Amino acid sequence: MRATIFHEPGKVTVEDRGTPAAGPGEIRLRVAAASLCASDIRVYKGEKHAAPGVVPGHEIAGVVDAAGEGVTGVAEGDRVVLCPILACGQCRFCQLGRRNRCVSRRTLGYDLDGGFAEWLRVPAEIVALGHVFPVPADLPLEIAALTEPSACVLNSLELCGVGPGSSLAIVGAGPMGLLHLIMARAAGAGPIIVSEPVAERREIAKRWGADLALDPARDDVLGAVRAATRGYGADAVVLSVGISSLVGGAIDLVRKQGVVNLFAGFPPGQAVPFDPNVIHYGEIVLSGSQNATSDQYRRTVALLRAVPHIDEVVTNRYGIERAPEAYASRLELNGLKSLVAFPGVDGR
Numbered sequence: 001m002r003a004t005i006f007h008e009p010g011k012v013t014v015e016d017r018g019t020p021a022a023g024p025g026e027i028r029l030r031v032a033a034a035s036l037c038a039s040d041i042r043v044y045k046g047e048k049h050a051a052p053g054v055v056p057g058h059e060i061a062g063v064v065d066a067a068g069e070g071v072t073g074v075a076e077g078d079r080v081v082l083c084p085i086l087a088c089g090q091c092r093f094c095q096l097g098r099r100n101r102c103v104s105r106r107t108l109g110y111d112l113d114g115g116f117a118e119w120l121r122v123p124a125e126i127v128a129l130g131h132v133f134p135v136p137a138d139l140p141l142e143i144a145a146l147t148e149p150s151a152c153v154l155n156s157l158e159l160c161g162v163g164p165g166s167s168l169a170i171v172g173a174g175p176m177g178l179l180h181l182i183m184a185r186a187a188g189a190g191p192i193i194v195s196e197p198v199a200e201r202r203e204i205a206k207r208w209g210a211d212l213a214l215d216p217a218r219d220d221v222l223g224a225v226r227a228a229t230r231g232y233g234a235d236a237v238v239l240s241v242g243i244s245s246l247v248g249g250a251i252d253l254v255r256k257q258g259v260v261n262l263f264a265g266f267p268p269g270q271a272v273p274f275d276p277n278v279i280h281y282g283e284i285v286l287s288g289s290q291n292a293t294s295d296q297y298r299r300t301v302a303l304l305r306a307v308p309h310i311d312e313v314v315t316n317r318y319g320i321e322r323a324p325e326a327y328a329s330r331l332e333l334n335g336l337k338s339l340v341a342f343p344g345v346d347g348r
């Protein structure tokens, strides 16, 4: 089979690899679509670790084309998405249902082979953990591949307590900031205020339902957020761009007792100055979020059908031979989400 291989920062190639077989407890997936994540780009830039020689890609949808001995609950022909997390089930976080924080977590696409290949051997741990989720017949697998990033956003929005009538400020309208926008819209949140320096992305934010899409270089974002929230500040603020100098300004946008979520990852070793009294007297919750729980994955698969504009999030599609170009497209900020696609594999 043809597979994308991560060798080292800056070096991703497409090569021949042996087509995997499904051993006991495992399934083999014919990959239909795997989307590229900002974290794949961070690995490419050397800001985040992945094992040299691994097949990247953790946002994966496909069709089961072989099930190994002893596999139950998943069968050949099933259209599925994966939660790419392998978790121990025994540590404190696993017992709390927070497998995304498992102390011995391993993840497809970083530690074990992921989805930028024609086939994927899904480890027995993933199958046994219930991290293989069936996709509804009316959801195309190309959209289902967005389950992982969307589950990350659901985790972020739930951590922020965003629901009907919540005011939300989103700093950064890249693909993940825009996913926050449309999922918060689907949850009935509003007003939603987006801050984004790229005009094209502000236009998309407006078209996808942002009440305000502001240019931080030109507009008074703090004044606009306050004006839109009767002077309180936003109930929740999500920082969806990994620029640490923006943290202080994001905290300024939240109301007292509101939640600020650092959703994006940052380059390592960054120190952030802010006034701790703002947190203290405002009783502000400052948090981060990364990945999602198994249950958030399950609910996201069901939710995706109801998210407006979800079918417009992927703008760039590449066949397996052109997978390195998917990386280039993200580095150049060309379009929104990029996808490695295998046309014709949908199982319907």
Ligand SMILES: [Zn+2]
Binding pocket: 037, 038, 039, 058, 059, 148, 149
């Ligand atoms: Zn991702």
Ligand SMILES: [Zn+2]
Binding pocket: 087, 088, 089, 090, 091, 092, 093, 094, 099, 101, 102, 103, 104, 105
């Ligand atoms: Zn664990």
